[in-house]
Amino acid sequence: MAWFDRHRGEQDAREAYDGLTRALARSGVEPVLERICGPAGLRRFVVRFDETPRGFRATAIESEPVKGGGGPPPQLTANAAVPDLERALRALRAELPAPFRFERGAIGVVRDSEGPLDLAVRFDEDGDALRLADLRAPRGLGVPVDDPAYLQALGTWSERANRVRSGWKMPGPRQVFHIEGNRLTLGGDGADESLIVTLLGTWDGRHDRFTWLVDKPLADEAPFVHPEQVLTLAQVTELVAFAAARLGAIGVFQGSSDADGVTVFAAIRS
Numbered sequence: 001m002a003w004f005d006r007h008r009g010e011q012d013a014r015e016a017y018d019g020l021t022r023a024l025a026r027s028g029v030e031p032v033l034e035r036i037c038g039p040a041g042l043r044r045f046v047v048r049f050d051e052t053p054r055g056f057r058a059t060a061i062e063s064e065p066v067k068g069g070g071g072p073p074p075q076l077t078a079n080a081a082v083p084d085l086e087r088a089l090r091a092l093r094a095e096l097p098a099p100f101r102f103e104r105g106a107i108g109v110v111r112d113s114e115g116p117l118d119l120a121v122r123f124d125e126d127g128d129a130l131r132l133a134d135l136r137a138p139r140g141l142g143v144p145v146d147d148p149a150y151l152q153a154l155g156t157w158s159e160r161a162n163r164v165r166s167g168w169k170m171p172g173p174r175q176v177f178h179i180e181g182n183r184l185t186l187g188g189d190g191a192d193e194s195l196i197v198t199l200l201g202t203w204d205g206r207h208d209r210f211t212w213l214v215d216k217p218l219a220d221e222a223p224f225v226h227p228e229q230v231l232t233l234a235q236v237t238e239l240v241a242f243a244a245a246r247l248g249a250i251g252v253f254q255g256s257s258d259a260d261g262v263t264v265f266a267a268i269r270s
Contacts, residue, residue: 003126007100019097024121027092028084033109033117035081036061039208040230041146042070042138043111046130049089050104056089058082062132069146070138076234106130113140144222145235153221154238160245161238167251167268168241169195177255184253184266197253197266200243203236204262210236218243233263240265 008016024030037043045063049056063072093101105127108120122130144150154161171177176188179199186193199213210231217224223239231239237254244252249267256263 003123020100023092023095023097026095027088029088029092030117030119032081032085032088033107033119036073036078036085037109037111038074038077039232041143042066042068042113042140043073043109044071044135044138045073046106046108046132047085048106048127056086058085064132065148066138069142069148074232074235077232108135110135110138112138144226144229145231145239147222150221150223154242157242157245161241164241164244164249164251169251169253169268171255179264179266195253196269198247198269200240200265200267202262202264203231203233205233206261208232218246243267
């Protein structure tokens, strides 16, 4: 017997289902899953969870790439949001109308390029039976950073991009920076420093908007040929390190403006 039927007993099925839907909405589970998905991109994955003496714990996120790019959520956003998901699962069980309860489960998540998340919430033995293959394919177009060719190129260039990251530079707490042409000047702490740079792009953290400032695309993969795109800061730093490596740079400069909160990135050439 399915979990739902086993718990509802003689209660009307529609009434019981509506009660569960209201509990899910009040728990905050869905907004946390949206954060796990990241700011943009096609997503298709299953989150598994169990109750422990310390509360609910997410035990696995099962996924695989989908056609057009995407599928798995970004690892950094997923890791950051998992504790909030575990708290939301505890809230969900507290919100469930009697006699419904669960000790484990799984949530299938599908995100299209537009529209709300498509969730498949299953508990106990029903959760055990839920598989990734049970979820439909996401609809719509993927985002540039999920492009398979880009992800493959990232792996090829990873060693050189890591060398660039070792030369990452940011202003000190009392430093100011100025970029004119290809020259970056850092000053304000008693000693000026001048570097030769190539401007790469800007990131507006208020809207997760990255904009290229280069004269022409630095490579053929999708993220390099889209003038603007929605990216997390982690995705931006990965992209600009890759771009700087392709330019043969020795590092990346990252500086933010107090006036508008926009962060500028430049490849350090010398």
